[in-house]
Amino acid sequence: MVKLIHTLADHGDDVSCCAFSPSLLATCSLDKTIRLYSLSDFSELPHSPLRFHTYAVHCCCFSPSGHVLASCSTDGTTVLWSAHSGQPLTVMEQPGGSPVRVCCFSPDSTYLASGAADGSVVLWNTQSYKLYRCGSVKDGSLAACAFSPDGSLLVTGSSGGDLTVWDDRMRCLHSEKAHDLGITCCDFSPQPLSGGEQGLQFYRLASCGQDCEIKLWVVSFTNVLGFELKYKSTLRGHCAPVLACAFSHDGQMLVSGSVDKSVIIYDTGTQSVLHTLTQHTRYVTTCAFAPNTLLLATGSMDKTVNIWQFDLETPCQGSMNDQLKRLVEHWSEEDVSAWLRDQGLEDLIGIFQMNNIDGKELLHLTKESLAGDLKIESLGLRSKVLRSIEELRTRMDSLSSGIPDEFICPITRELMKDPVIASDGYSYEREAMENWIHKKKRTSPMTNLALPSLVLTPNRTLKMAINRWLETHQK
Incomplete structure (x- = not known):
């Protein structure tokens, strides 16, 4: 279960981003301010709000230690702040002065990436505050950026729809069209899918866009074979453009926020919907999980930030087998309907509901029962259902045994x-x-x-x- 435990309503305009440190929550807004709150009681800190930017603040993020906060704005600047005192540490101006849309720290805090409306992406050295490397995408403005967990790769997403992968020297390794109508956000799972044996690394990446979809990718980087980006699957829970996505600290959950005003929390293993939250009254623009705690923050154009708490029955706290049992064998009829929709089998939802097919019944369906009991006449549809069920069973077996999907x-x-x-x-x-x-x-x-x-x-x-x-x- 997940419950709303607090609502922050201090901003005077749309909330554009929220970010956690181990002890603080930062929020920023089109009202030109950044606000800081204590996680102990969600009271605003004495030195909040932070004021420097002369136009809308689009993004904020903490360094991994939580000591430094970064913010970026339409005014073309990226500012580093002391999270403890609220004092500006430096102001870094984007080359060309273009509005800065996104920023993120490298895992070791050595660099800060900032992406702008003109398509430029800059790596700043956070010790010297100097420009280290820069690059540019070929199409559209920068709308998203994320470092891989080991810091060796930076992924950016553009309004043109391209995912671009850069190495630590800002050399472009790969670029491909990921979302036809433009990318809005991307995030790496904090936990690699496998260890670094013999230089092998696998990372899960999520991207979302104006096409109403969330796509899951696997990024691999090896000393022998180099870089590879593989598309894995698509989540279609939203009915409008998806504006934000973020992984939980253990990588077992993925949250998304949308123009449809909803927040959806997915299980990344089974890719099923765990929770749908509908308390915001306007577009959900941002969402973030806290590090190492069961807290979630969501921000909206309704000017509020909602704080959610998961109870101890959330999947990331139970064993993988318990999680799978709850999520598949204990699926309700509504969960099965959502699964059918995700598989492109929405035409069968009425038949399944008429026959009261829940998760346990789903796993026991056969070609005979599909044809005889459910009266599905199309051989192609029956085959597709059986293939999807078999893939689900295989995924369950893989997760329960802990085998990485890439194996x-x-x-x-x-x-x-x-x-x-x-x-x-x-x-x-x-x-x-x-x-x-x-x-x-x-x-x-x-x-x-x-x-x-x-x-x-x-x-x-x-x-x-x-x-x-x-x-x-x-x-």
Whole structure:
């Protein structure tokens, strides 16, 4: 359960961003101010509000230690503040003076990234307050930015819809269209999906946009194979543009806020909806989880910030098996309807509701019961339902055993023993991919596009990571 425990209504205009430190909550607004609150009782600090910016403040964020606060504004500046005293430490002017939309600290606090309306992104050295590196996206203004947990990568999102990945020297590694109508926010899960054995890193990334969708990606970075960005899935819980998204401190939950005035909290493992919060009366513009505590803040164009608290039954506090049992076997009929909608099977919602299909019944459906009991005449629809159920069962098995999803073959949905990289950039179990090709399937199992080549390259780095995982988890 999640409950509203406090509402802050001190801003005089739209709330644009909120951010937590271990002991404080910062909020900023189009009213040109930043406000600071104590997490002990949500009282405003004596030196709050912070005033310097001459136009709207779009973003604020704490350094990992919580000692320094950054804010950026339409006035073209990014300001560093002492969180303890509220005194400005420095004012950094964006090259060209363009309005600054977003900012974020690197995990080690060495750098601060700031992105502007002209598409420029700057890395500032937070010790010298000097410009370290800068870059620019080819299309649109900067609307989002996030560092990977190890600080080796910076991801930016633009109003043109591109996700761009930069290394720590601001060299562009990759750029691709992620959201057709523009990106509004992106966030890395704080917890990597796997360790750094032999230089292997996997990170989960979320992005959201004006297309009303949240997309989940896996970012991998290896010393041998370099960088790779893989699309994984889409969450479609909102019916209007999604303006903000953020992971919980343990990566098990993802929250989003939307123009539809709602806040949705997802389980990142099963990708099901845990909670839908509808207390805001206007667009939800920002959301943030507190570090290491069960608090959530959401801000809105209704000028308020709501503080939510999770009870001890929230998934991030229970075991993974308990979580899955609650979220699948204990799904209500409404949860099954939401799942059908996410799978693109909304035409079957009425049939499932008429037959009172809940989570337990869902997991026991067969091709015979779909045809006989539910009277689904279309063979294609029955096959799609069965495939989706099997994927759900596999995901449950994978989560309950703790196997990282990247170790699972997309074809067999089993732990890979001899992973190979195909020309589509994805890794598969060698035997499964060879059988796939042998059956004259010259298309990618993941994208359904034609394979540029039938060459399969051994993924030795991934194989070493899987072997290391097996050594530590299956003794």
